[in-house]
Amino acid sequence: AETIPVSEDTRATAAMLRDKALESETAYTILESLTTEVGPRLGGSEKEAEAARWAVAKLKALGFDKVYMEPVTVAKWERLSESASVVAPYTQPLHITALGKSAATPEGGVTAEIVHIPTYEALLEADAADIEGKIVFISNRMERFKTGAGYGPAVQARGKGASEAARKGAKAIIIRSIGTDSHRLPHTGGVNYDADAPRIAAAALSNPDADLLERMLERGKPISIHLDVQTKEHGDVTMHNVIGEITGREKPDEVVLMGSHLDSWDLGTGAIDDGAGVAITVAAADMIQNLTKERPRRTLRVVLFASEELGLIGAKQYADAHKDDVANHAIGAESDFGAGPVWALASNVSTDSLHVVDTMAQLMQPLGVVRHGRKAGGGPDVGQMVKLGMPGMDLMQDGTDYFDLHHTADDTLDKVDPAALKQNLAAWVVFAYIAAEWPGDFR
Amino acid sequence: AETIPVSEDTRATAAMLRDKALESETAYTILESLTTEVGPRLGGSEKEAEAARWAVAKLKALGFDKVYMEPVTVAKWERLSESASVVAPYTQPLHITALGKSAATPEGGVTAEIVHIPTYEALLEADAADIEGKIVFISNRMERFKTGAGYGPAVQARGKGASEAARKGAKAIIIRSIGTDSHRLPHTGGVNYDADAPRIAAAALSNPDADLLERMLERGKPISIHLDVQTKEHGDVTMHNVIGEITGREKPDEVVLMGSHLDSWDLGTGAIDDGAGVAITVAAADMIQNLTKERPRRTLRVVLFASEELGLIGAKQYADAHKDDVANHAIGAESDFGAGPVWALASNVSTDSLHVVDTMAQLMQPLGVVRHGRKAGGGPDVGQMVKLGMPGMDLMQDGTDYFDLHHTADDTLDKVDPAALKQNLAAWVVFAYIAAEWPGDFR
Numbered sequence: 001a002e003t004i005p006v007s008e009d010t011r012a013t014a015a016m017l018r019d020k021a022l023e024s025e026t027a028y029t030i031l032e033s034l035t036t037e038v039g040p041r042l043g044g045s046e047k048e049a050e051a052a053r054w055a056v057a058k059l060k061a062l063g064f065d066k067v068y069m070e071p072v073t074v075a076k077w078e079r080l081s082e083s084a085s086v087v088a089p090y091t092q093p094l095h096i097t098a099l100g101k102s103a104a105t106p107e108g109g110v111t112a113e114i115v116h117i118p119t120y121e122a123l124l125e126a127d128a129a130d131i132e133g134k135i136v137f138i139s140n141r142m143e144r145f146k147t148g149a150g151y152g153p154a155v156q157a158r159g160k161g162a163s164e165a166a167r168k169g170a171k172a173i174i175i176r177s178i179g180t181d182s183h184r185l186p187h188t189g190g191v192n193y194d195a196d197a198p199r200i201a202a203a204a205l206s207n208p209d210a211d212l213l214e215r216m217l218e219r220g221k222p223i224s225i226h227l228d229v230q231t232k233e234h235g236d237v238t239m240h241n242v243i244g245e246i247t248g249r250e251k252p253d254e255v256v257l258m259g260s261h262l263d264s265w266d267l268g269t270g271a272i273d274d275g276a277g278v279a280i281t282v283a284a285a286d287m288i289q290n291l292t293k294e295r296p297r298r299t300l301r302v303v304l305f306a307s308e309e310l311g312l313i314g315a316k317q318y319a320d321a322h323k324d325d326v327a328n329h330a331i332g333a334e335s336d337f338g339a340g341p342v343w344a345l346a347s348n349v350s351t352d353s354l355h356v357v358d359t360m361a362q363l364m365q366p367l368g369v370v371r372h373g374r375k376a377g378g379g380p381d382v383g384q385m386v387k388l389g390m391p392g393m394d395l396m397q398d399g400t401d402y403f404d405l406h407h408t409a410d411d412t413l414d415k416v417d418p419a420a421l422k423q424n425l426a427a428w429v430v431f432a433y434i435a436a437e438w439p440g441d442f443r
Numbered sequence: 444a445e446t447i448p449v450s451e452d453t454r455a456t457a458a459m460l461r462d463k464a465l466e467s468e469t470a471y472t473i474l475e476s477l478t479t480e481v482g483p484r485l486g487g488s489e490k491e492a493e494a495a496r497w498a499v500a501k502l503k504a505l506g507f508d509k510v511y512m513e514p515v516t517v518a519k520w521e522r523l524s525e526s527a528s529v530v531a532p533y534t535q536p537l538h539i540t541a542l543g544k545s546a547a548t549p550e551g552g553v554t555a556e557i558v559h560i561p562t563y564e565a566l567l568e569a570d571a572a573d574i575e576g577k578i579v580f581i582s583n584r585m586e587r588f589k590t591g592a593g594y595g596p597a598v599q600a601r602g603k604g605a606s607e608a609a610r611k612g613a614k615a616i617i618i619r620s621i622g623t624d625s626h627r628l629p630h631t632g633g634v635n636y637d638a639d640a641p642r643i644a645a646a647a648l649s650n651p652d653a654d655l656l657e658r659m660l661e662r663g664k665p666i667s668i669h670l671d672v673q674t675k676e677h678g679d680v681t682m683h684n685v686i687g688e689i690t691g692r693e694k695p696d697e698v699v700l701m702g703s704h705l706d707s708w709d710l711g712t713g714a715i716d717d718g719a720g721v722a723i724t725v726a727a728a729d730m731i732q733n734l735t736k737e738r739p740r741r742t743l744r745v746v747l748f749a750s751e752e753l754g755l756i757g758a759k760q761y762a763d764a765h766k767d768d769v770a771n772h773a774i775g776a777e778s779d780f781g782a783g784p785v786w787a788l789a790s791n792v793s794t795d796s797l798h799v800v801d802t803m804a805q806l807m808q809p810l811g812v813v814r815h816g817r818k819a820g821g822g823p824d825v826g827q828m829v830k831l832g833m834p835g836m837d838l839m840q841d842g843t844d845y846f847d848l849h850h851t852a853d854d855t856l857d858k859v860d861p862a863a864l865k866q867n868l869a870a871w872v873v874f875a876y877i878a879a880e881w882p883g884d885f886r
């Protein structure tokens with residue numbers, strides 16, 4: 001195949017956009033609006049619907065060429081109440097959160113001895129006789145890495161621990177928060193129940209509370225706790241993916257997919273997860289429509305996915321609805337890792353189009369971005385289309401502090417560094433503009 | 444008056460104690476025990492009584508010469524529940540805590556527009572017509588200083604704001620937390636009602652929640668919130684100051700008073716406020732009894748005061764009970780500022796005994812301690828005896844981070860730096876040993 005160069009004009013416009021992005025307040029203004037006027041927006045809730053209305057109004061106000069919604073069916077889950085305390089031989093309250101989609105305890109809660117299991121792997125090997133009738137406590141501590149690589153290993157206890165514990169007769173499960181901070185704010189996140197296991201309540205302790213339980217256990221006496229988690233399942237409701245487009249001047253049917261998710265967990269205000277991603281992707285498309293002389297060749301499609309936290313619900317239904325249109329998805333990327341600066345650029349594009357990614361990386365180099373490898377998942381939501389064959393790009397962010405806040409009440413606007421948000425925006429306008437303007441194919 | 448020198452032997456023993464303290468685990472072990480086995484211990488509650496039993500057992504186990512309790516009468520107050528949310532024109536939950544001793548709202552809570560008052564001083568000058576029927580919101584932000592000097596100006600809103608707002612017709616008051624952090628954990632602390640004002644509910648917002656309200660207010664529309672605070676007053680109960688002594692070999696009736704407070708607020712586990720002080724003062728006396736060849740001349744009296752947080756209750760009753768014995772209180776100091784390192788030594792002793800303080804400071808110099816001035820309040824509890832004429836000493840601590848945690852759920856063991864705790868202990872053994880061994884008078 002022939003190599004199609006990135007024109008000098010395209011490079012110059014991308015550089016101009018990058019420099020303007022570093023002075024742009026647009027992303028911060030969008031994020032401030034979402035976290036102040038909407039706040040928590042749990043997938044499936046009336047607050048998520050409110051967020052979708054907010055998003056439609058915002059995209060229209062910004063002058064996007066097309067603004068529309070696509071329906072998403074979500075099983076609605078509601079947190080009602082949660083509390084826990086050590087009741088013997090010491091008495092102390094514990095700071096917990098029900099995991100997302102957790103079943104309830106029996107009314108009035110459950111009181112039982114805890115059995116200390118260090119890791120999810122140890123739970124797999126544990127003897128059911130040691131677990132039967134008890135509350136499983138998994139104490140494993142997530143490790144801190146720039147890439148967030150500590151999350152994958154640690155999160156298994158959250159996603160799969162409940163069913164494994166239930167199969168061995170546990171009455172409930174409590175885990176150390178999947179998080180790297182030391183604050184009394186537990187981290188929620190989804191639990192997934194296997195069909196073949198009893199559905200037991202699942203909760204996370206804040207890290208200081210997990211430390212406390214460990215210190216109590218070191219004293220060698222049986223420790224009993226009372227756990228009361230009340231939740232409710234409401235059945236299916238209809239939410240929406242919200243979509244805004246800047247229509248391409250030459251190839252309007254070909255899209256550059258820019259993803260983030262609009263829902264958040266209910267504890268915080270969804271500033272880093274994923275208000276930042278919403279703000280960055282919307283502001284990037286907005287800058288391109290406002291600051292370039294003409295629309296780029298391809299369409300910029302910003303998709304704010306619904307109910308990501310409940311299991312990529314909006315993204316899976318988008319991929320299903322658009323599975324016959326994958327060929328028109330030129331390339332895609334997602335912003336869903338807070339507002340830490342972009343430090344590397346990875347892609348899974350064809351060898352013939354690798355030079356375009358190199359050009360993007362060169363233009364991002366003043367932002368501190370380095371060229372990364374040829375693997376790119378495209379992020380949790382956009383990745384659903386990458387699995388179907390769409391080329392993907394990863395604008396890799398520094399996640400060193402991300403898991404201090406992730407899925408906690410502390411996910412609030414003050415945690416976002418405005419300068420880092422601008423750096424993200426600068427990297428995104430380079431990617432989005434070149435991806436939409438370069439006439440070649442990434443496949 | 445003649446100058447009585449500090450002997451070479453005394454200096455050498457103090458230096459030995461200091462060096463051993465830097466390797467001692469005793470203070471940390473005491474703190475770990477208190478925060479793990481007892482935890483929150485609100486003044487007037489069964490948990491404070493439990494803490495007193497813990498303290499008596501601990502002092503006896505350490506082999507103190509005398510361990511006893513003195514009764515303290517406390518008006519018992521109980522936190523039942525608290526919640527708040529913005530209800531119009533936006534809807535968001537708010538993270539609040541009832542201030543200590545707060546009155547309750549009417550059952551079911553109160554819904555009203557908030558009136559934004561920047562500072563306590565502005566509240567004093569506000570027009571009652573602007574406040575009548577509303578919920579006052581004081582947004583003033585505490586400033587961070589090494590000395591904690593930001594606390595005094597900011598805390599007036601907490602202590603006196605409620606009655607001032609009530610006199611102007613407010614339905615309730617919410618204040619920005621008196622704290623320097625940015626976490627979603629509000630800071631409690633006592634509110635004091637004037638007899639001539641209606642008793643309205645008083646609560647503190649976490650700092651990110653106060654930011655949120657300010658951002659909402661900036662939009663210019665009236666903001667209504669719902670506030671529900673339920674509390675209960677139980678009348679007088681009997682608690683106890685817990686006292687441990689190392690009996691002086693020459694002047695057993697003369698005491699060096701080493702104070703801290705045993706109670707804590709109910710939100711955290713009282714690690715920095717004031718488990719650290721308990722641990723430091725108990726460990727200091729314990730080291731002296733264990734590592735010196737003979738008991739010091741004077742008695743070391745460690746007093747763990749009851750119900751400090753409710754208004755210096757134990758300390759005031761100690762001062763009243765011992766007001767005829769002030770002359771036998773040679774000198775006193777208190778540890779109640781967390782576990783930040785001691786950086787300065789101040790005292791209000793006589794000119795003739797100033798050289799003893801200089802000697803202490805010289806011996807603390809390797810710990811990074813500098814000599815401070817001739818004003819010393821002796822701390823909130825011990826200060827009650829200083830007011831009656833007892834000489835006082837201040838081992839001034841670095842409080843840069845203290846108000847990040849103060850009176851929050853985040854006041855937990857993991858926040859204490861074990862090395863800083865040892866540094867405190869080292870400074871305290873120098874002070875306590877020399878004060879008890881030096882034969883002269885600090886008056």
Ligand SMILES: [Zn+2]
Pocket residue numbers: 261273274308336337
């Ligand atoms: Zn996310």
Ligand SMILES: [Zn+2]
Pocket residue numbers: 273309407
């Ligand atoms: Zn998430």
Ligand SMILES: [Zn+2]
Pocket residue numbers: 704716717751779780
């Ligand atoms: Zn205190």
Ligand SMILES: [Zn+2]
Pocket residue numbers: 716752850
């Ligand atoms: Zn205090």
